[in-house]
Every structure is written in structure tokens, then in C-alpha cells.
Amino acid sequence: MPSTASEMTSQDGVKFISGLLAGVGVPSILWGEYLLNVYGVPSIVGGIDFVIPDDKMPLAVATLKGSNLRPCPDLDACVVSGDSSPFPVPAFHMHIQGSEVDVSLRAHSETLWFIPPPNNPSSSKTERAAKPNPYYLEASSPELPPWRHGRGHGAFSSDGSPVLVPRAHILLEAYIRLASAFREDYGHYFLNMVTYMAEYPFKDGLINTDLLPKPCRTFWDGHRQGKLPVRQLMNNLQRDLGDDIDRGSEFSSE
Ligand SMILES: [Zn+2]
Structure with a gap:
């Protein structure tokens, strides 16, 4: 389990949270600034966002609350949830200990309402490979760009829990x-x-x-x-x- 702030904000931290949610049957889609980085957009990562099916939100929230993430100290003053937030306020968010990075959960109906959520994360790797999803792919897909200097994170490595991203x-x-x-x-x-x-x-x-x-x-x-x-x-x-x-x-x- 990643414990330091730099581990939590690396791809291992993203995989860890995705795996934590998958472990309780919550499928998640990577979103926000971290996702842009996977697509080679050189943005600063301020947050790790996940899109969650609406009906799984209570379970997802309870799961994050049981993790080593830190509750938001002040919802009104926080850049994620306060009036100055540049983007729609997520359904729920927490913070990574010792860093400025937040972990946010967004409702599918508020974000990706025009496509179905992914199936439950129970399907095996071979099942997933046999039926490519028209809407999502894995963050380790060769269709995503590799790491490039000054051009964001790029694709994830294929080890660890799978992370889904929108095509x-x-x-x-x-x-x-x-x-x-x-x-x-x-x-x-x-x-x-x-x-x-x-x-x-x-x-x-x-x-x-x-x-x-x-x-x-x-x-x-x-x-x-x-x-x-x-x-x-x-x-x-x-x-x-x-x-x-x-x-x-x-x-x-x-
Ligand atoms: Zn906050």
C-alpha cells in the first residue's frame, strides 16, 4: 500500500485507489487533471478524480473514508469544494496526507451521463481483452502516449490494479x-x-x-x-x- 505523499500521487497511488474501489465492487473511471496527464497534456496535477456510478457512490465514499486519506479540513475554504472552485464541485473528496493533491469522486450522471458506466470490475483480464469496450480503455493501453519529457505522465505500466480511462x-x-x-x-x-x-x-x-x-x-x-x-x-x-x-x-x- 502506498504510504508517502509522493507514492500516493504517483500512478501507484491511482492504481491503489482504483483497486480499493474495485475490491468492494465499485467500478471507477479516472478523470480530471490526472487523466489529462495520461493523455499527454502537460497540466499540473492538483487532483486525482474518479467517476463513479451514482448508485455506488455511498459505498465508494465509505471506502475512501476507511482509507489513509485525510478528510477535507474546511469544505467552504477548500479550492475543490469552495465558491472559488474552477470546476463543478465533486460529490465527495478527501486529501492526500502531506500533499496539496485531493482525491475526488464524481457522479456518473454529472460527468459521463451520455455513456453507460463500466461493468462491475469483476471481469477477468482475458474477458476484458476479448470484448474491447467502445467507451473506455485501460490506462496501460498502447493506444495511449508514452511518458515524454514535459508532456505529462502518459500511459501507466501494466502492473498493479487496472485503471480505466475514457477513450x-x-x-x-x-x-x-x-x-x-x-x-x-x-x-x-x-x-x-x-x-x-x-x-x-x-x-x-x-x-x-x-x-x-x-x-x-x-x-x-x-x-x-x-x-x-x-x-x-x-x-x-x-x-x-x-x-x-x-x-x-x-x-x-x-
Ligand atoms: Zn478539501
Whole structure:
């Protein structure tokens, strides 16, 4: 079990938490700044986020509370949960002892509502390999970039507990949909994420944008061409996605 702050914030710490959750039957998807690092975006890792099926959230929270993570000392003042948070406040978060890094849990219905959550983490490695998931892949996948100087963490090693990440086009689609769904409060933040995706994973050839649904593809093309004002692109996106903000209920975790 990783114990020091630097171990907890390394890929071993991420694998440890993913494995802790998997051990009680909670599937998790890596999210947030750590995920960007896996995709070769040179961002500072302030947090390790996981997306959890809504119905598994109580169990996931109880599991983290039983770990060596530290409770948040002040929810109102904390950058993760306070008013100054640049992104939607997670359902639950804790902190890594002796570091500034937080571990956050986000509800599937608030983050990846347009795809089903992964199956329970009970399937064996051979089962997973036999049926590639259209939405997720393992953080150790050769489809992910290797470590590069100044370009983030890159893919994980294949030892230890598996960690799931969204496929690159799903991550881009999520940021576009989130920019629309949370336009008023966090639109700027998610548009920055779209720009990161354009600057790094897209330029690296990691994103097949043909797989984007039409409203998101239209937005992406317009954003890249830069001919229309972003405000207008966002208006068109919200119109084309329709009432897309009714998250959840469509999928269960089973
Ligand atoms: Zn906190």
C-alpha cells in the first residue's frame, strides 16, 4: 500500500485507489487533471478524480473514508469544494496526507451521463481483452502516449490494479457536452479543456473526431476554424444538443 505523499500521487497511488474501489465492487473511471496527464497534456496535477456510478457512490465514499486519506479540513475554504472552485464541485473528496493533491469522486450522471458506466470490475483480464469496450480503455493501453519529457505522465505500466480511462473521443465529447450543460458557471473551464484536447491529444493523432456525434462534431469543426464567435458556436451547440441536461436514469451500473 502506498504510504508517502509522493507514492500516493504517483500512478501507484491511482492504481491503489482504483483497486480499493474495485475490491468492494465499485467500478471507477479516472478523470480530471490526472487523466489529462495520461493523455499527454502537460497540466499540473492538483487532483486525482474518479467517476463513479451514482448508485455506488455511498459505498465508494465509505471506502475512501476507511482509507489513509485525510478528510477535507474546511469544505467552504477548500479550492475543490469552495465558491472559488474552477470546476463543478465533486460529490465527495478527501486529501492526500502531506500533499496539496485531493482525491475526488464524481457522479456518473454529472460527468459521463451520455455513456453507460463500466461493468462491475469483476471481469477477468482475458474477458476484458476479448470484448474491447467502445467507451473506455485501460490506462496501460498502447493506444495511449508514452511518458515524454514535459508532456505529462502518459500511459501507466501494466502492473498493479487496472485503471480505466475514457477513450480520447469520449473525453473530447464529454468536455464539449459539459461546456454546454454547465455553460453558465463552468463553460469557460470546459472550453479550456477542449482547447487542451486540440493542442495535445488531437495534434498527437489520438482522437478520431469522426466518432463524435453530429452536434459535437459541428462545434469542434467550428471551434477549430475560428470563424464564428465562441458565443454563437455555444448557442448552436446548446440548440443542437437539445434538452441534453437531463442526466442520469438512462443507464445503471449493472
Ligand atoms: Zn478539501
